Amino acid sequence: MTVSYADQLQLRRMELLSAYGGRAPRYTSYPTAAQFTPDIGPATYAGWLSELPADASVSLYVHVPFCARLCWYCGCNTRAVTRPGVLADYISLLREEIALVEKHLPGPMKAHAIHLGGGTPNMTSVDDLTVLFATLRQVFRVAPGIEIAAEIDPAQLRPEWVRAAAFHGLSRASLGVQDLSPEVQAAVNRIEPFEVVARAARLLRRAGVASLNLDLMYGLPRQRSAHVLATLDAVLTLKPDRLALFGYAHVPWMKPHQRLIDETTLAGDAERLEQSEAAAERLAAEGYVRIGLDHYALPHDELAIALQEGWLRRNFQGYTTDEEGPLIGFGVSAIGETSRGYVQNSADEVTWRKAVAAGRLPTARGVAVTEDDRLRAELIQRLMCDFAVDVPAVEARQARRLAADPMREAALAGLARDGVIEDTAGVIRITELGRPFVRQVCAAFDAYLAPEALRHSRVV
Ligand SMILES: C[S@@+](CC[C@H](N)C(=O)[O-])C[C@H]1O[C@@H](n2cnc3c(N)ncnc32)[C@H](O)[C@@H]1O
Numbered sequence: 258m259t260v261s262y263a264d265q266l267q268l269r270r271m272e273l274l275s276a277y278g279g280r281a282p283r284y285t286s287y288p289t290a291a292q293f294t295p296d297i298g299p300a301t302y303a304g305w306l307s308e309l310p311a312d313a314s315v316s317l318y319v320h321v322p323f324c325a326r327l328c329w330y331c332g333c334n335t336r337a338v339t340r341p342g343v344l345a346d347y348i349s350l351l352r353e354e355i356a357l358v359e360k361h362l363p364g365p366m367k368a369h370a371i372h373l374g375g376g377t378p379n380m381t382s383v384d385d386l387t388v389l390f391a392t393l394r395q396v397f398r399v400a401p402g403i404e405i406a407a408e409i410d411p412a413q414l415r416p417e418w419v420r421a422a423a424f425h426g427l428s429r430a431s432l433g434v435q436d437l438s439p440e441v442q443a444a445v446n447r448i449e450p451f452e453v454v455a456r457a458a459r460l461l462r463r464a465g466v467a468s469l470n471l472d473l474m475y476g477l478p479r480q481r482s483a484h485v486l487a488t489l490d491a492v493l494t495l496k497p498d499r500l501a502l503f504g505y506a507h508v509p510w511m512k513p514h515q516r517l518i519d520e521t522t523l524a525g526d527a528e529r530l531e532q533s534e535a536a537a538e539r540l541a542a543e544g545y546v547r548i549g550l551d552h553y554a555l556p557h558d559e560l561a562i563a564l565q566e567g568w569l570r571r572n573f574q575g576y577t578t579d580e581e582g583p584l585i586g587f588g589v590s591a592i593g594e595t596s597r598g599y600v601q602n603s604a605d606e607v608t609w610r611k612a613v614a615a616g617r618l619p620t621a622r623g624v625a626v627t628e629d630d631r632l633r634a635e636l637i638q639r640l641m642c643d644f645a646v647d648v649p650a651v652e653a654r655q656a657r658r659l660a661a662d663p664m665r666e667a668a669l670a671g672l673a674r675d676g677v678i679e680d681t682a683g684v685i686r687i688t689e690l691g692r693p694f695v696r697q698v699c700a701a702f703d704a705y706l707a708p709e710a711l712r713h714s715r716v717v
């Protein structure tokens with residue numbers, strides 16, 4: 258019997274799991290959120306905002322931490338609400354927060370992207386959505402045609418919300434799907450048949466929302482490769498421009514409701530790897546370009562173009578074509594970034610409310626970035642996006658060198674020996690074999706990573 262190249266690759270990856278299948282950050286930033294501390298609070302953030310160049314263009318993120326139901330796997334900052342008044346109150350506090358931030362800005366800044374995340378932003382009423390956009394437009398110069406994106410729960414999508422969002426410029430919609438098989442849906446408390454997703458996709462497309470992304474997951478309880486593939490078969494009929502395929506991060510010590518999931522029904526590392534690779538193979542056959550750790554895009558999509566042209570980036574929302582620049586986050590747990598560092602609002606809703614109502618910025622923690630962080634951040638970002646980095650070229654551009662570190666050298670030598678990377682005089686390329694272990698390669702450049710980094714999610 259002959260073993261195909263794909264099978265050989267998979268077998269070798271399974272062997273590597275014991276060495277590299279541990280836990281590592283997802284590197285949506287560097288330093289990662291694990292380095293955020295309360296030392297960075299409202300006063301520091303106010304100073305950072307006032308130092309922004311008046312002509313800089315900013316990206317805006319608004320977090321809506323409410324859902325109609327709580328999916329047991331959910332790792333997002335959200336809670337289930339049934340009373341509509343909760344959302345209206347929240348939006349009015351959000352407006353106050355936007356006004357608080359405005360006080361510290363150098364003037365009316367240009368915004369080049371707006372992202373509504375959650376939770377379920379499409380649970381807002383049309384009036385609240387309109388008021389929110391009006392407030393953002395009062396404070397920021399929002400040019401027509403900029404990217405305006407929203408995360409959407411298809412089960413909660415109302416035609417009037419779609420019309421209003423399209424009127425305000427919604428250009429990209431991201432629908433949560435996860436897995437369509439009834440047994441997996443029952444195991445995670447999210448019953449949502451394909452028709453619900455198809456209807457949402459139709460509503461959005463008819464309203465002129467140009468780009469559609471679907472979120473899928475693997476590694477869910479009771480999920481097998483066959484479920485992942487059947488879900489793909491169904492959703493591919495909707496011709497999404499992008500797909501995200503997230504590996505379920507089971508972190509019950511951070512998200513206690515995940516304890517509702519029966520751990521004995523969760524796939525092990527080898528099976529998770531099989532699920533993600535089966536999906537990758539299927540998507541490649543459909544013409545989707547594999548982007549980074551967990552995204553896929555049709556070749557016409559900006560994400561695929563950015564990858565090809567070398568300007569793909571990674572931020573708190575995952576892979577993005579957002580231009581580099583400050584990010585201002587509003588709402589519970591929202592993260593912001595300026596060239597000075599990262600900040601995060603209180604992730605506790607009551608604390609966030611109290612701060613805003615008292616006229617204080619709700620900044621709870623953050624981290625100031627050093628020159629060394631900036632160098633490592635660029636190296637890690639290129640690895641996460643391009644699966645390759647020219648270390649000497651980045652050092653030359655930043656006019657700074659990595660300090661000698663025998664631990665890093667040993668880690669890279671081991672990765673090269675195992676065929677995970679090829680290292681040619683500091684030009685590091687992650688091999689096809691090594692693809693699932695990209696986070697471990699990045700970890701070699703992470704100056705903060707200690708062995709107790711086991712608190713992160715699984716690598717595959
Ligand atoms: C804000 S939700 C998407 C929109 C909407 N709330 C919904 O669920 O339909 C963001 C996405 O994060 C992913 N996600 C949530 N919890 C996760 C976890 N524990 N591990 C990996 N991905 C997760 C899911 O794919 C989900 O669609």
Ligand code: SF4
Nearest residue numbers: 324327328331333376
């Ligand atoms: S997956 Fe989406 S709908 Fe489900 S709880 Fe999380 S944010 Fe809410």
